Amino acid sequence: MSQSAVTACRAVIARDLLVAARRRSDVLTTFFFFVIVVSLFPLGIGPQPDTLREIAPGVVWVAALLAALLSLARMFDADYADGTLEQVMLAPQPPVLMVLSKISAHWLTTGLPLVVIAPLLGLQFDLPGRALATLLLSLLIATPALSLIGAVGAALTLGVRGAGGLSALLVLPLYVPVLVFGAGAVTASAAGLNEAAHLSLLAAMALVALVFAPWATAAALRIALE
Amino acid sequence: MSWFRYSSPQSFYPLAGKMVPWFFTLAALLGLAGLYIAFFVAPTDFQQGDAYRIIFIHVPAAWMSMLIYAVMAFWAGIGLVFNTRLSSMMAHALAPTGALMTLIALWTGSFWGRPTWGAWWVWDARLTSELILLFLYLGYLALVAAIDDPRRADKASAVLALVGAINVPIIYFSVQWWNTLHQGSTISMTRAPSMASIMLIGMLVMVFAFWAYSIAAALMRVRCEILEREHHSAWARKLEDI
Numbered sequence: 166m167s168q169s170a171v172t173a174c175r176a177v178i179a180r181d182l183l184v185a186a187r188r189r190s191d192v193l194t195t196f197f198f199f200v201i202v203v204s205l206f207p208l209g210i211g212p213q214p215d216t217l218r219e220i221a222p223g224v225v226w227v228a229a230l231l232a233a234l235l236s237l238a239r240m241f242d243a244d245y246a247d248g249t250l251e252q253v254m255l256a257p258q259p260p261v262l263m264v265l266s267k268i269s270a271h272w273l274t275t276g277l278p279l280v281v282i283a284p285l286l287g288l289q290f291d292l293p294g295r296a297l298a299t300l301l302l303s304l305l306i307a308t309p310a311l312s313l314i315g316a317v318g319a320a321l322t323l324g325v326r327g328a329g330g331l332s333a334l335l336v337l338p339l340y341v342p343v344l345v346f347g348a349g350a351v352t353a354s355a356a357g358l359n360e361a362a363h364l365s366l367l368a369a370m371a372l373v374a375l376v377f378a379p380w381a382t383a384a385a386l387r388i389a390l391e
Numbered sequence: 392m393s394w395f396r397y398s399s400p401q402s403f404y405p406l407a408g409k410m411v412p413w414f415f416t417l418a419a420l421l422g423l424a425g426l427y428i429a430f431f432v433a434p435t436d437f438q439q440g441d442a443y444r445i446i447f448i449h450v451p452a453a454w455m456s457m458l459i460y461a462v463m464a465f466w467a468g469i470g471l472v473f474n475t476r477l478s479s480m481m482a483h484a485l486a487p488t489g490a491l492m493t494l495i496a497l498w499t500g501s502f503w504g505r506p507t508w509g510a511w512w513v514w515d516a517r518l519t520s521e522l523i524l525l526f527l528y529l530g531y532l533a534l535v536a537a538i539d540d541p542r543r544a545d546k547a548s549a550v551l552a553l554v555g556a557i558n559v560p561i562i563y564f565s566v567q568w569w570n571t572l573h574q575g576s577t578i579s580m581t582r583a584p585s586m587a588s589i590m591l592i593g594m595l596v597m598v599f600a601f602w603a604y605s606i607a608a609a610l611m612r613v614r615c616e617i618l619e620r621e622h623h624s625a626w627a628r629k630l631e632d633i
Contacts, residue, residue, distance in 0.1 A: 317550070317551075321534060321550060321551055322534070322537070325534075325537045325538055326537050326539075327537060328537075331530075331533055331534065331537050334526070334529060334530045334533050335530040335533075335534060335551060337526070338523050338526040338527050338530060338555075338558075338562070339555070339558050339562075341523055341562050341565065341566070342558075342561050342565035345565040345566065345568070345569040346565060349568075366565075370561070377554070377557065381550055381553075381554050385547060385550050388543055388546040388547050388550070389543070389547070391542075391543065
């Protein structure tokens with residue numbers, strides 16, 4: 166990778182982080198959405214600790230999926246509206262790298278906060294310590310995959326009527342494998358089983374997404390900007 | 392004669408028009424033959440009684456639902472790479488039939504499940520992945536419908552179809568694993584009763600009937616799609632039937 170590409174990537178990430186820092190409410194919305202959705206489940210299901218402990222992995226993971234989905238619109242929309250995105254795609258650096266930088270910034274502002282707060286929410290559901298560690302680890306491995314896969318959906322629905330609901334329809338089925346193994350890892354860990362296989366598969370999926378998703382996203386952005 | 396001649400909507404439109412009645416006739420004949428075998432020739436299953444007869448609809452529909460997704464992704468990919476309009480139209484034309492087949496497979500599966508397992512729905516690996524396949528079809532159709540510019544709709548939906556095609560096997564295996572990890576399913580769908588050969592023949596006839604129907608329906612839909620997009624062109628104006 167040439168020096169200019171590294172500089173460009175760094176500039177895109179720094180800019181997106183700066184924008185997020187200036188408009189903190191956007192980041193906090195996703196974060197509190199996650200917390201609220203998780204907190205709603207005990208209210209709907211009842212306070213029995215045994216039931217809650219059993220459903221906790223699924224609840225936290227589904228809430229993480231929904232929170233990732235909620236934040237997708239922010240990934241490209243503002244840049245698309247003010248023309249920044251077009252300039253970024255026109256830059257001499259490969260669009261795939263630019264897209265990857267934007268996805269990284271998105272993960273840092275939305276995925277990472279979820280990872281940090283998740284063990285606390287798991288504690289509310291009375292998950293044992295080892296399961297909490299697995300929850301943290303599984304989210305840490307797989308939230309980048311959520312951002313990567315979500316970026317494809319966000320790029321495909323850019324500037325389209327009803328983009329929010331539509332991207333949910335496109336992206337949620339693609340999230341299924343991540344949900345299965347993410348929640349599976351925590352469940353296995355809570356049951357005293359070895360969760361390494363699940364985590365390895367999560368990592369494999371994150372890597373596959375890392376290979377394919379930036380290309381698909383760049384292609385979709387090019388189509389949207391035509 | 393070059394086959395590429397038919398990659399132009401203008402020359403494909405009349406060809407498709409000629410093929411549609413043939414495939415519909417074939418579908419009707421094969422369907423009648425298959426249903427005859429299904430209801431009058433095939434013996435009653437000693438375990439499931441007559442309820443099993445729904446497989447003559449269920450299995451072909453399930454096969455078609457998966458095959459059509461692959462064909463759709465293939466045409467979408469061709470359309471994206473070679474920028475051929477007809478390929479993208481073909482992909483759009485296949486999607487509703489695929490979604491219909493998925494729905495039929497789920498519906499008949501549910502009807503089959505009620506008498507044999509005593510439940511309309513179980514979270515079996517195959518049922519669940521079929522359900523997710525339906526969601527993928529719906530997402531594709533929704534994306535096509537939401538984008539006004541047809542060329543952008545072609546390309547965007549093609550990217551989605553290809554991403555989905557990569558994901559389908561991953562989803563299938565993850566769901567299968569998910570199913571075996573949770574409580575062992577009390578009812579196994581994979582343990583198929585050893586099938587009498589006449590049942591198999593009946594099912595194959597029905598599969599070909601579904602093939603013929605899907606081809607005919609897709610061709611008919613692609614004709615509409617062609618007219619919708621090319622109605623301003625000189626050749627379309629000269630058509631007698633519009």
